[in-house]
Amino acid sequence: xxxxxxxxxxxxxxxxxxxxxxxxxxxxxxxxxxxxxxxxxxxxxxxxxxxxxxxxxxxxxxxxxxxxxxxxxxxxxxxxxxxxxxxxxxxxxxxxxxxxxxxxxxxxxxxxxxxxxxxxxxxxxxxxxxxxxxxxxxxxxxxxxxxxxxxxxxxxxxxxxxxxxxxxxxxxxxxxxxxxxxxxxxxxxxxxxxxxxxxxxxxxxxxxxxxxxxxxxxxxxxxxxxxxxxxxxxxxxxxxxxxxxxxxxxxxxxxxxxxxxxxxxxxxxxxxxxxxxxxxxxxxxxxxxxxxxxxxxxxxxxxxxxxxxxxxxxxxxxxxxxxxxxxxxxxxxxxxxxxxxxxxxxxxxxxxxxxxxxxxxxxxxxxxxxxxxxxxxxxxxxxx
Amino acid sequence: xxxxxxxxxxxxxxxxxxxxxxxxxxxxxxxxxxxxxxxxxxxxxxxxxxxxxxxxxxxxxxxxxxxxxxxxxxxxxxxxxxxxxxxxxxxxxxxxxxxxxxxxxxxxxxxxxxxxxxxxxxxxxxxxxxxxxxxxxxxxxxxxxxxxxxxxxxxxxxxxxxxxxxxxxxxxxxxxxxxxxxxxxxxxxxxxxxxxxxxxxxxxxxxxxxxxxxxxxxxxxxxxxxxxxxxxxxxxxxxxxxxxxxxxxxxxxxxxxxxxxxxxxxxxxxxxxxxxxxxxxxxxxxxxxxxxxxxxxxxxxxxxxxxxxxxxxxxxxxxxxxxxxxxxxxxxxxxxxxxxx
Numbered sequence: 050x051x052x053x054x055x056x057x058x059x060x061x062x063x064x065x066x067x068x069x070x071x072x073x074x075x076x077x078x079x080x081x082x083x084x085x086x087x088x089x090x091x092x093x094x095x096x097x098x099x100x101x102x103x104x105x106x107x108x109x110x111x112x113x114x115x116x117x118x119x120x121x122x123x124x125x126x127x128x129x130x131x132x133x134x135x136x137x138x139x140x141x142x143x144x145x146x147x148x149x150x151x152x153x154x155x156x157x158x159x160x161x162x163x164x165x166x167x168x169x170x171x172x173x174x175x176x177x178x179x180x181x182x183x184x185x186x187x188x189x190x191x192x193x194x195x196x197x198x199x200x201x202x203x204x205x206x207x208x209x210x211x212x213x214x215x216x217x218x219x220x221x222x223x224x225x226x227x228x229x230x231x232x233x234x235x236x237x238x239x240x241x242x243x244x245x246x247x248x249x250x251x252x253x254x255x256x257x258x259x260x261x262x263x264x265x266x267x268x269x270x271x272x273x274x275x276x277x278x279x280x281x282x283x284x285x286x287x288x289x290x291x292x293x294x295x296x297x298x299x300x301x302x303x304x305x306x307x308x309x310x311x312x313x314x315x316x317x318x319x320x321x322x323x324x325x326x327x328x329x330x331x332x333x334x335x336x337x338x339x340x341x342x343x344x345x346x347x348x349x350x351x352x353x354x355x356x357x358x359x360x361x362x363x364x365x366x367x368x369x370x371x372x373x374x375x376x377x378x379x380x381x382x383x384x385x386x387x388x389x390x391x392x393x394x395x396x397x398x399x400x401x402x403x404x405x406x407x408x409x410x411x412x413x414x415x416x417x418x419x420x421x422x423x424x425x426x427x428x429x430x431x432x433x
Numbered sequence: 434x435x436x437x438x439x440x441x442x443x444x445x446x447x448x449x450x451x452x453x454x455x456x457x458x459x460x461x462x463x464x465x466x467x468x469x470x471x472x473x474x475x476x477x478x479x480x481x482x483x484x485x486x487x488x489x490x491x492x493x494x495x496x497x498x499x500x501x502x503x504x505x506x507x508x509x510x511x512x513x514x515x516x517x518x519x520x521x522x523x524x525x526x527x528x529x530x531x532x533x534x535x536x537x538x539x540x541x542x543x544x545x546x547x548x549x550x551x552x553x554x555x556x557x558x559x560x561x562x563x564x565x566x567x568x569x570x571x572x573x574x575x576x577x578x579x580x581x582x583x584x585x586x587x588x589x590x591x592x593x594x595x596x597x598x599x600x601x602x603x604x605x606x607x608x609x610x611x612x613x614x615x616x617x618x619x620x621x622x623x624x625x626x627x628x629x630x631x632x633x634x635x636x637x638x639x640x641x642x643x644x645x646x647x648x649x650x651x652x653x654x655x656x657x658x659x660x661x662x663x664x665x666x667x668x669x670x671x672x673x674x675x676x677x678x679x680x681x682x683x684x685x686x687x688x689x690x691x692x693x694x695x696x697x698x699x700x701x702x703x704x705x706x707x708x709x710x711x712x713x714x715x716x717x718x719x720x721x722x723x724x725x726x727x728x729x730x731x732x733x734x735x736x737x738x739x740x741x742x743x744x745x746x747x748x749x750x751x752x753x754x755x756x757x758x759x760x761x762x763x764x765x766x767x768x769x770x771x772x773x774x
Contacts, residue, residue, distance in 0.1 A: 395593070
């Protein structure tokens with residue numbers, strides 16, 4: 050027996066086994082305790098509540114929702130709103146972050162310092178404060194609906210949100226939508242062909258004018274083919290609020306803006322570190338080959354920098370998604386606000402609801418990181 | 434060496450397993466007496482109901498229920514630890530044992546009373562939901578609110594009532610919901626919404642928080658029943674009784690004319706009702722597991738229900754709310770305590 054214990058390998062296994070047993074026992078203890086307490090109090094358990102009528106309204110929903118719908122639907126609405134805010138935040142923070150990150154390295158003293166000041170300022174203020182700040186700015190600075198800022202009677206800005214015309218979903222609308230997709234594919238293929246031709250023959254081919262022509266002509270053609278019946282529903286002041294058109298609420302705008310501004314600083318730093326990690330010799334080599342600064346950035350520096358920058362940027366995307374739960378401070382109806390907030394309070398089953406909400410973030414995060422890991426793998430330097 | 438380490442680890446494991454299941458204490462009274470104070474969940478930001486004054490002291494009609502329970506159980510109305518909770522947190526805080534009782538303008542509903550593991554111990558304020566709008570809008574009735582943006586506190590019955598009301602009247606509305614009343618008031622003031630909805634008593638309370646209270650009016654419609662009262666966890670019958678009868682002692686005192694000013698003189702009263710209330714006769718205190726004079730302590734330190742009402746939300750307060758439904762049954766109201774005998 051003792052001889053067995055003196056064997057390092059076996060001892061390791063024994064201790065690992067004991068740790069696992071201890072951990073399981075601890076979890077079991079907590080679980081049993083919870084169940085016993087819940088039973089003693091007569092608190093309802095299970096997921097039956099998902100089929101119960103919610104009974105409360107939600108202001109913004111990408112899918113049809115009324116008070117008569119179930120808590121299960123509230124969950125879906127919250128989930129979709131979370132995904133919308135995360136997607137919007139990711140797109141805009143990437144654009145802003147990339148731009149600022151490059152400007153940060155500019156040779157122009159003023160631009161570089163301004164970019165640095167922006168990063169240092171917004172990175173070091175808690176996100177929650179920023180959200181509340183922007184929200185109050187939006188609410189206080191904007192006029193009431195009757196005195197809206199009016200842009201050509203089509204776009205209105207007031208303290209109820211940003212109103213803009215919404216197209217009716219008819220044949221013409223979908224024809225134009227498809228034409229854009231076709232134009233995009235054409236430009237992509239054209240670009241690939243141009244690159245291949247350049248590699249083979251060295252001849253340049255300017256895609257840009259062709260691309261612009263495609264993006265203008267194809268939708269025009271689609272408009273004509275689709276019956277030339279494009280109608281918009283315009284926002285119009287009726288009674289208390291604007292009716293018709295589409296609206297982005299102040300809650301959404303403040304949250305999206307704060308998330309973008311905040312996350313962009315981290316992405317900018319990731320981009321900068323990526324660029325600076327590319328060895329200086331590469332830049333010099335590009336310059337000595339007669340590359341312009343733009344060419345050297347586009348063809349030599351960025352392709353290498355992005356590979357280095359992608360993993361930290363992935364982290365920022367995940368952070369942004371999780372940070373979107375701070376929406377609860379301003380009442381944007383994402384999953385934490387409506388499901389882990391309102392629904393939880395109406396049904397009172399904290400454990401089930403919080404577990405479901407945690408699972409949502411876990412799954413979103415795992416999916417995003419899986420997707421970007423795949424992208425990272427694809428972008429990796431292929432060593433031959 | 435190794436053996437002793439193994440022994441320790443296994444001992445720890447066995448200890449954890451051996452503990453089995455520890456449940457939340459079902460004897461709140463002993464807990465309270467041991468810790469020396471009552472942990473009471475309140476709103477903390479609602480004038481008249483529970484608000485921290487500039488001197489750092491909690492005051493309000495809900496706070497008085499906490500103080501009454503502290504006076505009954507510990508003999509000192511000051512021995513309360515207040516926990517300010519928002520509407521979303523309050524029920525979970527009580528379920529999980531973070532607080533001993535909840536007295537936070539909470540509406541008594543069937544769902545809350547049955548499926549959440551909670552019990553409502555009484556009704557200390559009969560309320561109903563109403564609407565507040567700015568005078569500028571020129572709205573005279575809630576029926577004219579079609580299309581309005583409505584600010585409210587999330588996690589309340591308010592949210593459900595407003596949905597029902599607009600649905601039955603075939604009107605549309607835009608909901609803007611926040612976690613705390615302070616945020617709701619701020620949003621209403623900045624014009625984010627046209628209407629603020631809440632229980633009527635709260636509307637009066639929140640209105641005095643506005644920069645220009647005169648520019649807002651409360652519409653006449655009351656769209657729901659909101660019986661507000663203290664809540665305790667299910668499964669501790671004695672604590673439930675204590676909270677319930679501490680409140681009833683305040684009602685009974687008002688009914689028999691006992692006030693904080695005359696309670697000492699009333700000790701010598703010949704009236705058998707008063708004698709039983711103040712512990713000069715019968716076993717009322719002992720039945721609850723408390724001292725004989727528990728009701729005397731409540732009345733002496735907190736006052737009777739009428740005193741508490743007038744001081745916190747009635748004529749003695751900036752709110753100036755009429756007794757209305759909250760008058761005693763003998764004066765045509767709904768407040769009625771079962772007899773102390």
